[in-house]
Amino acid sequence: MKKSVLILVGLVLLLASCNSSKKNLIQGNYDDIIGRSVKKLIKSPDSNKDAILLDRSFKLANDRDLETIKFLKQEAKADNWDKILMHYDMLKRRQNQIKPISPFMLNGQLTQYQYFDYDGEIISAKTNAAAYFYANGKRLVESPDKMLIRQAFSEFLRVKNYAGSAYPDIDDLLQEAKFNGISRVMVQIKNMSQYNFQPEFIERITSGNISQLNSDWVQFFFDDSDEQIDFDYLTIVNLLNIQVSPDDTKTTDRIHKKKVEDGFEYVLDPKGNVKKDTLGN
Numbered sequence: 112m113k114k115s116v117l118i119l120v121g122l123v124l125l126l127a128s129c130n131s132s133k134k135n136l137i138q139g140n141y142d143d144i145i146g147r148s149v150k151k152l153i154k155s156p157d158s159n160k161d162a163i164l165l166d167r168s169f170k171l172a173n174d175r176d177l178e179t180i181k182f183l184k185q186e187a188k189a190d191n192w193d194k195i196l197m198h199y200d201m202l203k204r205r206q207n208q209i210k211p212i213s214p215f216m217l218n219g220q221l222t223q224y225q226y227f228d229y230d231g232e233i234i235s236a237k238t239n240a241a242a243y244f245y246a247n248g249k250r251l252v253e254s255p256d257k258m259l260i261r262q263a264f265s266e267f268l269r270v271k272n273y274a275g276s277a278y279p280d281i282d283d284l285l286q287e288a289k290f291n292g293i294s295r296v297m298v299q300i301k302n303m304s305q306y307n308f309q310p311e312f313i314e315r316i317t318s319g320n321i322s323q324l325n326s327d328w329v330q331f332f333f334d335d336s337d338e339q340i341d342f343d344y345l346t347i348v349n350l351l352n353i354q355v356s357p358d359d360t361k362t363t364d365r366i367h368k369k370k371v372e373d374g375f376e377y378v379l380d381p382k383g384n385v386k387k388d389t390l391g392n
Contacts, residue, residue, distance in 0.1 A: 132164055141172035142201075145208060152212045162217045169209065169224070176202050189243040193269070196236035203229040241274035245281075252288050257343070261328060264288035296331045297342040303349045
């Protein structure tokens, strides 16, 4: 009975695994199947089922990437080069992924795929993508819209990543986009409470580390004395209620210890009787 249960459990797991692989094939999740098949073939090189899944998924995935690259090149749009680069990267990564099990046994025959050098295509795609991002970034950075300027910053980052050495001014453009893309917020605090505070009190509130409020693209200011700063927003904070507590409260715990006698002992005379004091007690 126990053996039958184990066989049944094994069949259920096998069917579940097959259904999962079939579902991934139908949905086009080829790289998931490739990753799992490679791991299984490393442990069990003679597993023909996993070899068949790997072979089918590898070919389908490569065909899909190559067809997409062909279409994107024929479309001849400048902004397609980043997508083309992504697909060449996937082809190279997938080819490297199966190296640990190549060659492998497939239907009783030793199988090894033809090796392709994608580096030239990757470099070419990077160069063309960088050229597009550089031109597009320079166009966007001139926009009065800060959101577009921030997009220009992202474009320039890609230029630096893909072909930074080919663009000597890329660091200057990054600084320009960063500076112009930041939204600067002037914060004013107004006392609307029942308390009449001196100006020094408000200064103490605003003299803290306001940099903690800042984010990548937003900076807050409590002082508008710098005439070179053009503020994008004005925020007014109304103080409606203020609760005041002591500036500093210290609590000290102390433990005092003293040794005391526990109980008492009778003093006996030589005959074993309790001794009495001078009063006869």
